[in-house]
Amino acid sequence: MRDLHLPGRSAIYAANGVCATSHPLAAKVAIDILQAGGNAVDAALAGAFVLGIAEPQMCGIGGDCFVLLKPAGTEDILALNGSGRSPAGYDAEAMRAKGHESVPLRGIEPVTLPGAMDAFCRLSEDHGKLGLDRVLAPAIRYADDGIPVAPRVAFDWADDAAALQGAARDHYLIGGTAPTLGQIFRAPGQAQVLRHMAAEGRKGFYEGEVAEDMVASLRALGGSHTLDDFAGVRCDYTAPICGPYKGTDLYEHPPNGQGATAILMLNILSHFDLAALEPFGTQRAHIEAEAAKLAYDARNRFIADPTTRLDHMLAPETAARLAALIDPKRAMAAAKPLTEAVHKDTIYITVVDRDRMAVSLIYSIFWGFGSGLASTRFGINFQNRGAGFTLERGHPNEAGPGKRPMHTIIPGMLKQGGRVTMPFGVMGGAYQPCGHARFVTNLLDYGLDPQAAIDAPRCFSGSDGLQIERGYSGKVRAELAAMGHEVSVAHEPIGGAQAIVIGQDGVLIGASDPRKDGCALGY
Template sequence: MTRGPVIGTATMVVSPHYLASAAGARILEKGGNAYDAAVAVSATLAVVYPHMTGLGGDAFWLTYSAGEGRVRAYNGSGRSGYAVRRDCYAGEGAIPRRGVRSAITVPGMADSWEAVQREYGRLTLAEVLEPAIGYSAGGFPLSPDQHGGSLLAGAALTPEAAAVYLPGGRIPAAGARFVQRQLAGTLRTLAAGGRDAFYKGSIAEEISEYMLASGGYLTRDDFADHHGSWVEPLSTDYHGYTVYQVPPNSQGFTALMALNILEHYDFADIAHGSYEYYHLLVEALKLSFRDRDRVLTDPDFSSIPLEHLLGKPYAAELAAMISPRQASVINSEPVGRDTAYAAVVDGEGNAVSFIQSLYFEFGSGVVAGDTGILLQNRGSFFSLDPAHINRLEPHKRTFHTLMPAMACREGKPAYLYGTQGGEGQPQTQTLLLTRMLHYGMDPQTAVNEPRFVWGRTWGDPTQELRVENRVEATVRAELAEAGHLVREAGSYDGIVGHAHAISVDDNGYRSGGTDPRCDGAAIGW
């Protein structure tokens, strides 16, 4: 199942679907830059990977401008509706995970496309949306991953959604031509009218009217008042690199905390793939998750002590808590894992690392009216407990798992990396970076190597450490002896997510790696 790295002298595109990677490459060949290409990749993923991402979801971006010499972040996540309150769910133990009443946050992705391209792109929005429009109107070969997602979540689709994704009442076969004509019309409207067509025009009107008629809560005002945000990224220094993440409401700071802890260990004395390697990473991440779950929410609603959490003295305290032979006991809530990460580097040195999602497979399962847009169910992660840090309140962003990463060396991008996988995102990111930085692996090798994911999934009573069976049996036994609740996963198990990465070496060559667990491709030249 493994493959070798793709190496380009000037450009590189990685994504979880080959057609999306090709769309980015087409835009680069047309004269667009990394930002134009990234938006084209994002939009195409919204069409060809509709079970993972779409116009009804959110996106987070890290951008590096060679001209400016700086990294910036764009938070493209939506807020809950003005009328959405905890008493909307009186007598219920939780917000429904599916259905129209789970779709309570405004989709932020369309806004982020225009924001990123307007700030740095060369082409028009209409030009970069051409590949996505073409694939939605003319169809594309349905991916094995979408087929599998339909088997898993097809029963959660509303009749309007099922009419699109289960045509004729059947799950389409992998390789079948899949057409989304309603979505093509919506994309054309967006291409012609820009983000205002989505948030203040006919698209917002169609969605909000559907919500009103169906018992949902989002209104025209919720869409009209939406805005994403350019924000300063968070960073930490790690072995000569500056590692960047999007700030809260993203969980990105969790990965920075883990790196600060790992800085207290000498990886030259730790064999890759050994018990010591896996145990150390798992324990560092668990300590970071413990603090994340205490504080992560919309920072407009609650102060988050990031200076303390990302401080080197605090990392030293946490590192001292790790026992070399005993797993810690830390609880964490299950989170959705269905996401799409991608990255682009162009010939000028501009770089974009981004990630987008509907939260669960097919999000809420709701297609809004005749728009063809699947609405996300990200808001279902809000808590109805009034004392919870992530409690539901009007016009609020929820705790968000999405977290693209970028590591710079001497002020320029060296690694762009990320993954699908909710709770698994900081875990796999830490695996990728340590493999590339400490063990000299190229991105494809780092992605190919066995992975783990710790945490609880929906319905599971325990916090398990799922470890791919390619990890040596003796290592898995040692982890179990230390108290980890080890469960053997398949050799290339989808439970660990779909990871992708780009590295830029001292010669300026771009090396790309995509996950063998998905339908992706790395394209560079």
């Protein structure tokens, strides 16, 4: 239990249903859907559609998603890959001929096909109860009427507004500037798109006038995208991968997601007695940073390869060899940086209903406002997931036609004794595998409850050195620097997280990150 004398937030305890996500209006919509007779899939989709209006710099109908789903009445976990592919005309050689050493972060080159809407329609059809029209109704209302800009959203919007170009400036700026705290943001064009989907399902997005608007806009910007590319978008059910840590199994998506990196990182950390270390002291931060360097180096070699050697990446002996490379007193050189881009702009929503169906859904346009481009008529913001490719010849993640790039967004679920005990997610682009590992070790090595495990300070050894939140003391930062880490205080909070504990006693416990505007709600 937290110290009630100090600032903080309590976890949410409820028996019938819980939603945890990064915006309170989306959480409220999800609970409303549950109380109206919908299930966890209906609620998660309704909340996710609202998040596209509440946090448009983070996600939207032009983006991708990944989902882990535990249906009611079973402890099996399904994985649904809603990441879009590159268009048939996508050409790495053409980008190299223009002098690019990597796929540009903004503009037309990184625009891949939006996969989330196909996955959302598939989930609704296969596992929902209410129908897509009912699920879409709250988002349509909010898109028409508007949503006041929340504090964290205002912070991010101001940072990301400079990326907007052309029609995107008309749809996502107000009077040519980023909306300010409390200002109402409306998206009437998206409301029209959602009405098409409510009436026609996926055809209302991937065919007809909505698709024509997207294709005409992309081609006018120099893209090769065609109506056939959009009509051919399809999500895939896949088998999740898992790995054990101290009696708990962590479930993740297989590649092209980077979930295997989190499992490998936990495998490496299992060779150290973390529980004997100060939870937010120097030594734990150092060991975690070194494990991240090694796990991410493996990710760069294996993820996105259609023949990915997951058996080797996740083998116990691989983790043992990597753990042996860690010097407890000295930082190693950073692994070779990714040639493909990684970033942090993502939303996560999790819902558990009264029948204990559980949804773990992560949804993103990659960088803030994605490519910075939007369709002319409806204002659909195009993602820049193609920046997740590399232009290195022969690399398994080399940009090419009809391919999915390496993806940073990963939903998680935990099992204990064969029973699903917690859907959870940690936003933050490249940080996410490290965030999953830290969340799990906070729970299992330090006995923190889910809210405390989320609230706790974070650090991350990535492309910008070892970034540390201000929750760490100056003494710890100085000691890490003395060990050879390139330490800096993070410009913004590192990531964001939500989780729901599914108790054997019938109680649900929801936790949500104070680094975001959202909350957990239950009934």
